[in-house]
Amino acid sequence: MKQLTKAEEDIMQILWKLKKANVKAIIEQFPEPKPAYNTVSTIVRILENKEFVDYEKKGKGHLYFPLVAKQDYSNQSINKLVDNYFQGSFKSMVSFFMKKNDMNIEDLESILKEVNKKDR
Numbered sequence: 001m002k003q004l005t006k007a008e009e010d011i012m013q014i015l016w017k018l019k020k021a022n023v024k025a026i027i028e029q030f031p032e033p034k035p036a037y038n039t040v041s042t043i044v045r046i047l048e049n050k051e052f053v054d055y056e057k058k059g060k061g062h063l064y065f066p067l068v069a070k071q072d073y074s075n076q077s078i079n080k081l082v083d084n085y086f087q088g089s090f091k092s093m094v095s096f097f098m099k100k101n102d103m104n105i106e107d108l109e110s111i112l113k114e115v116n117k118k119d120r
């Protein structure tokens with residue numbers, strides 16, 4: 001799976017949220033100052049070429065929808081982060097974030113409880 005630019009990820013986040021949207025509806029989700037119509041349209045076409053989105057005809061326009069699930073992209077991104085910056089070690093990544101974010105043992109235990117719930 002290809003990596004996305006920040007602008008592409010921003011649009012994907014909106015499409016994951018909306019499920020289907022035309023360019024105008026995507027633009028409406030952005031904070032001010034909103035990007036130009038042509039900019040968003042171009043990025044959506046790039047996402048289409050990267051096979052992250054597809055469209056269906058709606059009148060004279062298109063409704064775009066994600067082809068890649070948010071969870072799948074998130075998993076791939078996290079794995080790439082761990083591989084590139086923590087030598088493939090999730091333990092090293094957690095340790096890094098604990099030190100950088102002043103996490104305490106209670107925070108870590110809370111995270112472990114959440115992880116254990118999802119494993120069941």
